Amino acid sequence: MTEIAVVGGGIIGLAVGEELARAGHEVTVFERDALGEGCAAAAAAGMLAPAAEVDATPAPTTRLAVESHRRFPSWAERLSRASGIDVGFDQTGTVMVALDADDLRELVHHEEAQRRAGFETRRLSRDEVRALQPSVGPAVVGGLLLPHDWQVDPRRLLVALATALRSAGGTLREHAPVVGIERHDGAWLLRLAGGESAVARRVVIAAGAWSASVMPPGVPLPVRPVRGTVIRLGTPLESRAVVRTPRAYIVPREDSTLLGATVEERGWAREALAGGVFELLKEGRRAVPSVDDMPVAELAVGFRPGIRDGVPAIGALDEERTLIVAAGHYRKGIELAPLTADLVRASLEGRPDPLLAETDPRRFMKG
Numbered sequence: 001m002t003e004i005a006v007v008g009g010g011i012i013g014l015a016v017g018e019e020l021a022r023a024g025h026e027v028t029v030f031e032r033d034a035l036g037e038g039c040a041a042a043a044a045a046g047m048l049a050p051a052a053e054v055d056a057t058p059a060p061t062t063r064l065a066v067e068s069h070r071r072f073p074s075w076a077e078r079l080s081r082a083s084g085i086d087v088g089f090d091q092t093g094t095v096m097v098a099l100d101a102d103d104l105r106e107l108v109h110h111e112e113a114q115r116r117a118g119f120e121t122r123r124l125s126r127d128e129v130r131a132l133q134p135s136v137g138p139a140v141v142g143g144l145l146l147p148h149d150w151q152v153d154p155r156r157l158l159v160a161l162a163t164a165l166r167s168a169g170g171t172l173r174e175h176a177p178v179v180g181i182e183r184h185d186g187a188w189l190l191r192l193a194g195g196e197s198a199v200a201r202r203v204v205i206a207a208g209a210w211s212a213s214v215m216p217p218g219v220p221l222p223v224r225p226v227r228g229t230v231i232r233l234g235t236p237l238e239s240r241a242v243v244r245t246p247r248a249y250i251v252p253r254e255d256s257t258l259l260g261a262t263v264e265e266r267g268w269a270r271e272a273l274a275g276g277v278f279e280l281l282k283e284g285r286r287a288v289p290s291v292d293d294m295p296v297a298e299l300a301v302g303f304r305p306g307i308r309d310g311v312p313a314i315g316a317l318d319e320e321r322t323l324i325v326a327a328g329h330y331r332k333g334i335e336l337a338p339l340t341a342d343l344v345r346a347s348l349e350g351r352p353d354p355l356l357a358e359t360d361p362r363r364f365m366k367g
């Protein structure tokens with residue numbers, strides 16, 4: 001019998017597993033696919049953007065994002081050190097840009113919302129935008145600088161987390177899909193595909209958009225897939241500053257550029273649609289004309305774990321704290337990973353944290 005089984009080896013399951021293993025717990029993470037193969041994190045842009053998204057985010061989720069953001073620099077540094085993998089954490093910042101007069105008016109509202117929420121934000125002229133990101137084109141008429149909206153590379157983060165998990169004594173089992181969970185002699189029985197099973201004293205469900213399908217019978221979790229497509233272009237930009245228009249974002253990596261992202265309610269269909277890709281390319285080249293000459297390296301598609309009220313479900317479902325959920329991170333799972341790991345550990349160890357009241361998964365059991 002293992003002490004703690006984590007179902008799902010995406011960004012959340014691995015962050016939770018690593019934190020618990022480091023704290024001395026015996027942990028096995030069960031991942032359906034190979035590491036990074038099917039998870040949303042492999043498609044994610046890796047923006048850590050509490051300020052840029054404040055207008056579109058429920059207040060409790062912004063509070064979580066701010067807390068997680070505070071932890072990110074030391075978390076990223078610790079993981080890079082523990083794994084020997086540079087996770088691509090970059091603090092150059094983000095520029096929200098306007099491409100016409102309507103966009104400029106919209107920026108005024110964003111700036112007000114950001115200030116009200118206590119974020120640092122600064123208006124930029126067209127020339128100031130170009131000084132920060134020389135790759136933007138003449139269509140850009142102004143912008144907002146968000147110096148504390150950063151980025152990280154989620155694919156590198158997945159590998160770093162898996163490495164750190166293993167060196168902390170945890171186990172990652174790839175190609176191990178959990179098909180059901182049931183009570184068994186005061187513990188939990190996990191049924192795996194192929195007829196195998198495993199017993200664990202405690203279970204953490206962190207299966208992203210698939211989480212609802214692995215919940216024990218009768219326990220509701222309104223999580224659904226919200227598809228996103230990102231275009232990976234094979235050329236880097238002149239600076240690492242992230243560029244966001246009201247309709248797309250451009251994330252410059254060391255060796256490539258990401259252009260994203262569609263937001264589609266289409267269930268589990270995996271194919272990227274031409275219309276969405278066309279809109280991204282159209283908007284991307286308006287903001288950064290050199291997009292035209294970049295090779296298309298990849299179309300990455302992922303399923304964000306959307307949740308009914310927009311607040312991730314993190315915490316215990318039973319009094320004995322044997323069944324824990326960490327799911328529903330929607331567009332913010334990379335950003336919320338360090339905090340989620342801390343909250344799951346607090347929940348398992350029975351340490352109160354006021355943020356757990358905001359994320360209580362039992363709220364969906366009340367009708």
Ligand SMILES: Cc1cc2nc3c(=O)[nH]c(=O)nc-3n(C[C@H](O)[C@H](O)[C@H](O)COP(=O)(O)OP(=O)(O)OC[C@H]3O[C@@H](n4cnc5c(N)ncnc54)[C@H](O)[C@@H]3O)c2cc1C
Nearest residue numbers: 008010012032040045046047178208228302332333334335
């Ligand atoms: C296009 C796109 C762009 C994004 N950009 C950002 C961004 O800029 N910033 C940000 O913070 N977030 C971003 N996100 C969101 C982020 O990727 C998700 O919130 C995050 O990945 C959720 O993490 P997770 O571990 O819950 O789910 P996932 O990363 O999807 O991992 C879930 C894992 O569970 C496994 N699994 C499923 N079912 C089972 C089972 N039965 N048994 C065992 N394993 C199972 C899956 O194989 C998968 O590996 C983006 C997402 C997309 C799609």
